[in-house]
């Protein structure tokens with residue numbers, strides 16, 4: 116869909132800003148403070164599902180005032196949109212043995228719910244102290260698998276969104292805000 120070689124082409128696909136940099140930063144500070152209160156005295160492992168969550172993780176971890184460790188995972192869901200069931204493959208696994216940690220999965224977006232509805236039970240089989248999910252964005256209208264994140268910073272309608280880690284063909288992850296992608300230019 117994207118084939119971008121110039122700054123003009125890059126900018127013309129940014130239709131409108133949906134969530135500003137300031138709105139994101141305020142919500143991240145609030146989420147970090149809540150997590151810091153909820154997990155005080157507990158060993159925390161922040162698990163970032165790559166690639167989309169790397170920007171959110173880097174801001175969220177600095178808004179958490181408790182000692183915490185971080186780990187990274189690549190998981191992809193493969194499914195036919197006409198089927199309700201799908202498959203999640205772990206393409207890069209965690210380094211940590213998570214059995215001694217309260218795991219907080221950090222996601223950029225929950226869309227169909229396919230990825231996390233499979234990944235959370237897979238991680239629970241490793242007997243962590245607990246598992247919860249914090250997501251920057253949630254698109255509940257797109258759900259094909261039952262899944263509710265524990266903490267959502269922004270609930271959004273069904274727009275194709277880019278920025279703050281979210282991509283179109285790997286571009287736009289570096290935008291500091293969330294924007295709607297314009298495919299019609």
Ligand code: PRP
Nearest residue numbers: 165166167192224225226227228229230
């Ligand atoms: C996105 C996002 C979630 C997943 C959510 O990742 O980061 O992991 O999709 O979608 P779902 O709820 O429909 O399962 P994506 O596969 O786009 O990879 P990326 O993070 O590397 O961009």
